[in-house]
Amino acid sequence: MNLQQDEQVQPGRGASVMEPTHGEKLHPAPPNRPASPASIPPALDVVDVHASFRERRSKLPVLNGLSLTVEQGEFVAIVGPSGCGKSTLFHIIGGLLKPEEGQVLMNGHDVTGQRGKISYMPQQPALFPWRTIEDNVLLAGEVASSAPPRAEALAEARKWLSSVGLAGFEQAYPHMLSGGMQQRAAFLRALLSPQELMLLDEPFSALDALTRSDMQRWLLDIWEQNRRSVLFITHNIEEALLLADRVYVLSNRPATVLHEVHVPFDRPRREEITEESAFLERKRQIAQWMREEQQKARLS
């Protein structure tokens, strides 16, 4: 079902009520955060977005005045309770759903409800089983209006496949690869697509712990070479803090931003930061906020 586009603004649902309640910032912006001069708009600016699903006569509010930004070249993570509306937010940013209120701006332009502006990587690799790994990776370029010539795209894809340990698997089909390898190919497809902003929706949730840890290290490495603007959903607080420059903590459904946490570690990041007290302090604090949300949900 679609989100309602024509719903009346209800009394009391103005911006002041629906402003996100950003919690304390645990630290000022770290030095490694990409500097965004005032003249450069954020890669993504989600402004006061409201959304609900309507089923017959009942209405399920899902997003409640949610605002967030991703600066140019920034890696931002979202954590929040299960079912709070994270994927719905991605669908709105990707233009698959229209919000009842609010805007989605990319590079300063209003793109609310417009598709084709982001590259997206879902929980499952979503590779086409009838296409080889190489052809799956090339797909991103094929559907773009400003695609490079095929020979150029192929050379680029092969270079990347080799650099992510998939050399020799170019002509393999997805079922011939492990889950982690499939996710690498899916990530490459997102990375090589021409859209600047990448939305990653729990890309490692289906992987076992060891593969997940490998993939985190791998993603850090690849991302730090490229510095694309990334918005990343995860349920794993440690993963969020290890990868991101900032972490948004969402409330229960209907989701709004409860807290914004700056992650002050230099890049390239080392896995050892997970042992540092500044890391553990943030991890404990976010876990505490999440527990509080769970408690509220149980009591409501």
Ligand SMILES: Nc1ncnc2c1ncn2[C@@H]1O[C@H](COP(=O)(O)OP(=O)(O)OP(=O)(O)O)[C@@H](O)[C@H]1O
């Ligand atoms: N198409 C839809 N029609 C009706 N309700 C929906 C639809 N899609 C999602 N919902 C409901 O909206 C709420 C938010 O769903 P959403 O998938 O955005 O949450 P989420 O935070 O991504 O969940 P999870 O953490 O479990 O992946 C849930 O209660 C879900 O059941």
